Amino acid sequence: MLHLGGSWRLPQLRNLQDELAALGQTLRDALAEGCGLPIDGSGLHDIDTAAALLLLDALRQAGVDTASLTLQGFDARHARIVEVVRGRLGDTVAGPAPRLMNMVAHFGQAFVGLGSLLLGHVEFLGRVLAALWRLACKPHTLRVHELFAQLGQVGVNAVPVVALVTFLIGVVMAYMLGIQAEKYGANIFVVDGVALGMTREFSPLIVATIMAGRSGAAFTAQLGTMKLTEETDAIRTLGLDPMQVLVLPRVLALTITLPLLVFVGNVAGIVGAMGMSGVTLDITPQTFIERLHIALAPRHYLIGLAKAPAFALFIAVIGCRMGMSVSRDTRSIGINTTSTVVQGIVAVILLDAIFAVIFQELGL
């Protein structure tokens, strides 16, 4: 006879388990003697399903046939709970733990995943270009309202952060170059360095990185949420094309605004450098601008601006595609948004490297 007493409830589970473990040997001895094991619950104050499971599971592990257990002296409510758990005991046996993948398998899976991701991007880029071509043939299908909303969000609202960051980069560049140039008495060449570096490389790269984080992530989160709430499906069933309604305005908005923001970055960076040169290198703004005229050939400036639309196209395509490929749960919005930012920044730097090689070969 097994007497239960006191409160058998979830908070006491660990104590109960210890007591049952201590009881283990006695139980096995009793079983070896072949005596049936009635359980007496008259002393029970309370029992819940978790504790009932603990008891029955311990008995089962000790080799007791739980189906033939008899309950004695149980309160009707307690007996019902024990019976409910007894009826479901078979369901509670834990299955085998899932097998962990080894490192090679992980690597392979990651590689295949990357491959299909890139293939998907190429396909999406193709569809965007095809949609752009259709738009060029029928310009009236452009969603003007949506385009202007995006221009505001992507472009105008980004001006302060772009100007601030590039201004500071200009300040830092002038300062760092100034320290070196001063040693040779070549203060004035700081202007050359800043002007070339800022307009040709830093401004496009930094502005594109900011926009990859700002707009790319926004595109993914917006489109992903719309996918989740079936808005994109609604657009389709209304006979509209999500590509035209959602994707093209975003791609166009970013492609139009990124060169403009790069221009803002150029100006802010050079202004920052001019201020810093005045303070640390005794180059007056007038001298600075005169030197700028000589040092900054238009082609450097134009190359910097020309890179921007290419960056924008990639950022926008990645952002929109990751948004449209969100699966139907909230978690994947977070995953895809993170992925968009990482991919956007990598794509920008990769493109910049390719441009550098091309322009080098062309002798520009």
Add this chain to the structure above:
Amino acid sequence: MTAGNDVVIDVAALATRFGTQSVHQDLDLQVRRGELVALIGGSGTGKSVLLREILGLQRPSAGSIRLLGTDMWNADAPTLAATRKRFGMMFQEGALFSSLTVAANVATPLLEHTDTPPEFLPKLVNLRLSLAGLSPDVGGKMPAQLSGGMKKRAAIARALALEPEVLFLDEPTSGLDPITARAFDQLLAFLNSDLGLTVLVVTHDLDTLLSIARRIVVLGRGKVLADGTAEQVMQVDDPWIQSYFASRRAAPDAPAPATRSIADGT
């Protein structure tokens, strides 16, 4: 046990206003231990708001709410935390944590609030799934892989994790096919009768009301319009209640021809 202890949910003189719009005025509601109460009412009558106020998710404008003896809007944090472990809630769409497997969802409250031995945890999780009518292998799936009905069952399994005394459900059968919905009714009846849970369910499902709810509370015009068994509620002379139940009463007498031809066709 004293009589006062027997009342599990005690809403008194409750008022809720959003700006100038008044949702509840002077609303009183008591639910005793072991009851299965259905809360119904037209859209905008504040059923879900009332539920959220009882749960302590949304502050009422006036009045008091006692859940399991705790004044939900004046209690200190430790008392509230202790009370929160004593009730479970099933949200309408399940509200499962989408980054965790179903088993991890059910295990979350156990890991946070109890000292369950680790080797016993999977078994306990399986018992919870089984009580909610799910097989153990569902535990390994992600919420996104489940159908609507299974999501709701998984949500019930999670709500049951800590052996709650009270179970709240928001529209458990909405969006389910009638067969699944009836199975859900049976699940609620089972939890109520066999595990002794007090159940408060917001529903629009007439079958749920007529088959398992022994007490129906009708909200309307900011108050409790009717309170009692289905028969008692149907007798109440209120246009909304009458048209609500009329939609059902008319059906068996005069089935529409279209329905019959479809039935014949299959």
